[in-house]
Amino acid sequence: MTDETLTGAAHHALPSAHSPGVAAAKARRWGAFYYMEHVLRVMKGYSWSLLMYSVGHPVAYLFAMGVGLATLVDAQGAGAFGGVGYVTFVAPALLVSAAVMTAANEFTFPVMGGFKWRRTYYGPHASPLTPQQIAAGHIMAVTLRFLLQSAIYFAAVALFGAAPGGWGWVAILVATLAALSFGLPLMAYSASITEDKGQFALVMRFIVMPLFLFSGTFFPLDTLPLAVRWIGWISPIWHGTELGRVFTYGYQEPPLLTVLHVLVLVGLAVAGWFLTRRQFALRMGR
């Protein structure tokens, strides 16, 4: 150490922290963004694997469906899929499903871990941030991931020629909305769990998988018997997929149905948002 440092002289140049009043005012206003920064910084630590997943997933699925399966399906004539090729039909469904599956990962173990294992919610809880801001910050960071992943996915869809017309990019937003409409109610549930008894494995097997298979993903919903068709009606994947199809290839459906898709998705997301905020406040304020 130099003499300067020993006497502390070198450190006189250091600025001091702003007052607690300023800190509290800033936190009241921007607190959710501060926690979002934290989560993004953690994500940066494994950005390479996030990127590989975001690119690899659509390429593999679109190749299998668009080049493999589509060759057989399209040979039967395109009538069954509203006059478009199979890859065009299936691409928005894959895009939306991928976002929902990412939501199922991001809003389960990381949320429970924030309370129970890694306890990362309790650090900011002692700072000026509120539980509601911590929840919001986590959601915003994950939303950015949905947007980025869906944008990459959409680029792959466009490369496969499965998004004719100029409005296809809206499907990026649709996929993100669908992910939130499924993910936020799930997040509220994850925040309420105190013991891990394999609930999340059950969610994946008995909720996510059936939704993925029976939401008009690989075939139009109305080809299913009524006994299982209701799964599609309550499924964010179905509402998101149909909405996505409207934008990627101009799928024709009654306009009221399009409005309904938006209302269902927004409604689920908003309900999940409030439940999550409440659950965070309850659990941390104990």
Add this chain to the structure above:
Amino acid sequence: MHNEAILPSTARAGGRKTPRTVITAENLTKKYGDVAAVDAISFSVPAGESFGLLGPNGAGKSTTMKMIGGVTSRTSGSLEIMGLDPDVHGPEVRAHLGVLPQQDNLDEELRVRDNLLVYGRYFGLPMSYLKPKADELLEFAQLTDKAKSKVDALSGGMKRRLTIARSLINEPQILLLDEPTTGLDPQARHILWDRLFRLKEQGVTLILTTHYMDEAEQLCDRLIVVDKGRIMAEGSPAQLIRGHSTREVVELRFGSERNTTIAAELDGIGDRLEVLPDRVLIYAHDGESALEQVASRGLRPLTSLVRRSSLEDVFLRLTGRSLVD
């Protein structure tokens, strides 16, 4: 020598106007259902004091700390931190504090220095302040060479020091320390005590809970002894010992079989006798002469020890139980 480094900026922060009393609690109560975890306790802490809550596990220490920390609401009574009610002005109260929680909650997926940076952002502090401050605090916590390590590569003592460094990122004038050294080995405890003592010297108000009497004696100017949510006694360590115990204590071990039966034969020696499962304690002003009396009655303990009274004895006297189970 690194430690001087922290003095200037924190000392400057100390120049802010601070009320003479930083914490005031009156009949502070927290109930979970019908159970009162904290039962109508009252105390106040002047600025710059090192104030301790001493008591066994489950005494209500952590609950009290959470209420002071503005993360748990109270059931009744009043509480003010820097003149603010934490139930109303939670963010403002928390902006004044540095907190060392009982259980470390560092982000193990981030590197050591990044933990300080993200935490500082919670207070809206800009990176131009945070980057040099983080380096200064890492020096203070003797973790400079670990700045780029992942947190899970640190030892328990290092994690504790990093959590203390994190709690200082906003230059708080009040530091809440919930069982700061529980689970650390003796060497790590002494390093931590040294760091905390330096903060105390800089005028930071320390509020700490502990169930270690030596920790309370080392760090606290004044403390309250709490048990079952209530205050049993209050004062400086020396006052408490003077008021509730004798000057010296003789510890005798006769073997676990005989400790109880032999108590009758010790009757009349010293001021008071305490029979524990593993030893017999004789409270006396003059321990050596009490020990001579034991020998003169023909009793031969396996081991004997004369020592000064401690807070452990105070607690034993007040509650009839030991601090650490």
